[in-house]
Amino acid sequence: MPSKIDLSTLNQPQREAVEHGEGPLLILAGAGSGKTRVVTFRIAYLIEARQVAPEAIMAVTFTNKAAGEMKERVNFLLGKEAAKKVWIGTFHALCLRMLKIESPEPFTIYDEEDCKRLIKECQRELNLDEKTLKADQIGYRIESAKNELIDENQYAELASDFTTRLVAKVYKRYQQKLATNHAVDFGDLIFKVVQLFDRNPEVLAKYRRTFQYILVDEYQDINHSQYGWVRRLVNDAENLTVVGDDDQSIYQFRGADVRNILEFERDFPRARVIKLEQNYRSTQTILEAAWSVVKNNSGRKEKKLWTENPTGEPLFYFRAESEAEEASFVVREILRTTGGRYGKRARLADCVVLYRTNAQSRPFEDALRRERLPYRIVGGMKFYDRMEIKDVLSYLKFLVNPADELSLGRIINTPPRGLGDGALGKIREVASRFELSMFGAMERMTLSPEEVPERVLRSAAEFVRLIHALLARMDVEDLPTFLTSVVMETGYLGMWQNTPHEEGASRVENLNELIAAADEFRQTGDNTVKGFLDQIALAASWDEQDSDGDQVTLMTFHSAKGLEFPLVFMVGMEEGLFPHANAMQAENGLSEERRLCYVGITRARERLLLTGASTRLSFGNRVYNSESRFLLEIPARCLAGATPLAHQRELKVEAMKGLWGGKSYGGAKDVFADPPAPEDVSQEVKHVLADDEPGEDGLRAGRKVRHSKFGTGTIIGRTGEGENMKVEIAFNRAGRKQMLVRFAALELL
């Protein structure tokens, strides 16, 4: 069979990375430098040219998407048999796999919401005020501790102040509860494996023998526990290949430690370093803009991306007055670009809207719906996070793992079956009196009716019968059929079918989708409820399924890492939003925001538009936002459209302070008129750019202007210089006003 691994298609450093032999290797791979290709080629090369056994190779990624892509490509290069043997997966998936091999008893993986509920239970049981320290906060701290490989006992020892002592108490109780429920949280998946390695050296030794080659993707985003896991697995041959880009480290808030990549050579003194600096993705202008932003960070690895791609057109900046106008602008640009005017006709799927926070998606959804443009949202409210889905999954979880009382609590009275708070209290009483589980207590009650009210007894007996009936079916029915039985027998489907209006209908629809997902999962060869649950627990979002079809994509900057699009909109380019105000509290917060901006810019292949809104609805009131500093870090020569204020200042147009140098919405529409002409920016912007004489800055008598509050008017006079410059304006509606240019939000018309 002829090899599909054609090394001549690689550039020199790529090829060196693929052909690297023994010993540690650090690949510093800039955005768009063909990283995934190098990693997959290397895996294939090791197997084919170096005769490494496929099962002796482990490749770790950060996301399911990356793992899926890698599997697919290795599959293509080596064929199914070999590819299947390579351990490819996310940290969490691979750790789960090891846990299952090493401890066969079933356990449930709790998601964030489950964990939060559990923490609340702990708080209540410990009589802690739930407002002093919120469950979210405690959860975050426990998660961070686990990322640092600090268990509940160590945490208690380290706890030095009020808050940490409080968290320590909850952490202990929380771990007890997880244990009794036979459950783990996300952090445990990795932590438990590390603990297993440390307590059972022979288990670790087995894996160290097995994995001759380990490859880790996105190494810059590795946290301490992930590092600990990898570090333990690397054997004396040190055949560890890590790939990453310190400029794209964007998960420090989740414990990612960029030092892992920065200090790789200290960690592994034999390490070879290969830099992939040729970018195959973006235009020169886009790369220049990206570079200009990220170079403002310190402590970076020395490297600079370059490309043989054309210069391309300038980035375009539009400043809207509101988030609604911002969205309309973006959608209109999408319409124009996909309407065939832009050279080759762009598809909707070529367009992506990137924002900082999930909450920003709404106006874009509204605008897209108005134009009847199909779109998909990555992240945000996930399919598996929906109430009806979680309810049904809780039935499954409880059936698989009867110790899981959190799931039991969720389903026991959903739909209502007479097992409310009162009844549950009685059941708990019986449970603690006879040291039984909740379900055990219910079973006992039905056998020997204690002093339990008749009504409670009957309801409990009915529930016990239901569960036993489902358990009997679980082993004989195939997955989708069984899922159907569950929603039917429990009355859960009926509950929503009887709910009037759209809510019921959409819940029923989602339940159908879940059954369809189970059917699809069965195709993978696994037909077990357990397998289905595990897969869902590790699945991040529902997006990958319906990514086909021609639709616009909406997602956060974080979700966009690793992706590329011909046309990228970076929206919400405002101080406070991006960089996010909360991020600035954190140490190095601004640097991380800047890297995030770098990630955003480098997603674009051909064209990048940046937008922001001068006012935005926040918690119900309209607030003013100034322009993102990142806009100002992009050189003026890379930027068309509206001119960010600082660039105006650079051009010594001091008097323009406070004026949003924007053009009106209508003016922007010709930016990409065919053929796309960079010069075709607003006349106003050109005017400002050309004009560096203070007296001729545009604010002279006779000019028409618009004020955010008073509407349109005409300048009739001007006094003062610089900061103190005042203009007198005759407004069409509001009459004559004098105002300081510095403060007045004036728009030239």
Added chain:
DNA sequence: CGGTGTGAGCTTTTT
């Protein structure tokens, strides 16, 4: 017991 209404708090990013 369960449904509906009200107020507080909320938004950073996610495997």
Added chain:
DNA sequence: GCTCACACCG
């Protein structure tokens, strides 16, 4: 402006 928790009422 939206969501979730809790209180109150039928």
